[in-house]
Amino acid sequence: MFEYTERTKQLQEKLLRFMDDYIYPNEKVFKEQHAALDDPWDNPPILEELKTKAKEQGLWNLFLPDSEYGAGLSNFEYAPLCEIMGRSSIAPEVFNCAAPDTGNMEILARYGTEEQKERWLKPLLAGEIRSCFGMTEPEVASSDATNIQTSIRREGDEYVINGRKWWSSGAMDKRCKLAIVMGKTDPNAELHKQQSQILVPLDTPGVTIERHLKVFGYDHAPHGHAEVTYDNVRVPVTNVLLGEGRGFEIAQGRLGPGRIHHCMRLIGVAERALEAACERVSERVAFGKPLAAQGAVRQDLARSRIEIEQARLLTLKAAYMMDTVGNKVARREIAMIKVVAPNMACNVIDRAIQVHGALGVCQDSFLAAAYAKARTLRLADGPDEVHRETIAKLELKPYRRDK
Known part of the structure; x- marks a missing residue:
């Protein structure tokens, strides 16, 4: 059984409180402020206000394992925190833990010269650009x-x-x-x-x-x-x-942690979707009884819980292996989670949409946007087919007759 460190547990508690106190209540504010902007690519003021609060509470740059620049957390320690942030589309940036900046900051911290770090890494770490x-x-x-x-x-x-x-x-x-x-x-x-x-x-x-x-x-x-x-x-x-000819090497180093982040954020939004589904079916009545009493609905809720737990355990295993034996040895597990997590999130969110009916596909619910984002992650950082090919190749390796 995985056991989180005391530091992770403390940060989990702080993050959960921050989400309840500031993130969820301001999701609507973010949308309203953004809609009122003349330029859609401008920044709603509420975002900077929330970022200031996150900095004040020490909930900033948690993704960086380098203690000189970030929180110094391992992949395994950061994973459950990333899950919490994934519950809201605005949360990752509030904590300066949003893609693609996270991957780019990791590149600069790991491979950048002092001049490159001074010009680009520092303002990125500060959330200024x-x-x-x-x-x-x-x-x-x-x-x-x-x-x-x-x-x-x-x-x-x-x-x-x-x-x-x-x-x-x-x-x-x-x-x-x-x-x-x-x-x-x-x-x-x-x-x-x-x-x-x-x-x-x-x-x-x-x-x-x-x-x-x-x-x-x-x-x-x-x-x-x-x-x-x-x-x-x-x-x-x-x-x-890093030098000419090192681009592929850098890309591989960037994508490993990034895939952990994507997968944990997907688990977070899937948890929120399942919670929304449970609330919905507990309060809605159809054909003379609550939706929660309908057999098909109960089966779907059970499937969602099973799939979320499977995805979380596999992702935590991948994170643990990355920390203990390295990305290369963990490449099969990294490939597996990149297939499992987006598919799981699509399934769980889709079931939540179904029990919400018309509400699930309109702007009054987070579900439709969450589904669109989850579906794109079956393509981003490599499509399912590429990762399945990697898994199959590693699975067949011991049986090769030409070795």
């Missing part, structure tokens, strides 16, 4: 990162970047100042040594946000997802991360 990650491209199957076509070519003391990215989450936000872009510096190198990652300020000439991409009709403002072109964009050679 936001960032995006440019990996996915519209013209290639980006689930295979070796397909990426964006060119990063060195000319003297500069790199020249040309390419088109999309689903650069966060790039629409007016506070987004930095893109970490993945592209090819040497198409003739070994397959996994062709790619590099480079820091690109979004105000650099040649960077153009072409359009905003919606998710099942949701704009996810003020965060948003963008299609971005890089047309002869020039940045200093000092902007490269």
Whole structure:
């Protein structure tokens, strides 16, 4: 049985109180303030007010295992805290624990030079700016990162970047100042040594946000997802991360913890959906008896509870293995949770929508937006099929006859 550390338990209590006192009561305020803004990519004032309160209570940058910059928590210690934050769409940013900034800050903390940390990591840690990650491209199957076509070519003391990215989450936000872009510096190198990652300020000439991409009709403002072109964009050679040919390596290091975060947030929103379903069926009557007394409804509630517990235990196991034996040894478990958690959340939220009826699919409930987000995570950070292939390959490895 997993046992959380005392520090984790204390932070859980603080987070739960903060959610009850500040997050849930202000979800509606956030929506109202955002609707009143002239520019949808501006920041509702309530968000900064909540961030200030979170900082004051020491609930800030909890995701970073580096004690110099973050809370110094392990993946296993942070996982249950991430679950709590996942219960609300506005919570992760309030605690400065929102994607893609978390992954980008991890990259900068782990691989950045002192100059890069000073310019970009510090303001990100302070919550003063936001960032995006440019990996996915519209013209290639980006689930295979070796397909990426964006060119990063060195000319003297500069790199020249040309390419088109999309689903650069966060790039629409007016506070987004930095893109970490993945592209090819040497198409003739070994397959996994062709790619590099480079820091690109979004105000650099040649960077153009072409359009905003919606998710099942949701704009996810003020965060948003963008299609971005890089047309002869020039940045200093000092902007490269870790060195040429290290991009694939950096991406693998970034995605491991990120998948834990995504999965725990999905478990959090699934828990909230199940709670909403239980409340709904306890108060609604149909065909002469409460919905809670209907056999089919009770079966669905049971299925949801079972699936949530399975997903949580598997995710905690993956987090524990990452801490104890490393990401490489835990890659099967990481792949498994990335398949299990989004599918589980889609199932649980869908059942909650069903018992809510018309309310479940409109803006008066969080369920429809939560479902749209959960469904996208069957694609983000690699589609189900890629992760299943990884699992199958590792499962079959001991039976190979050509070894």
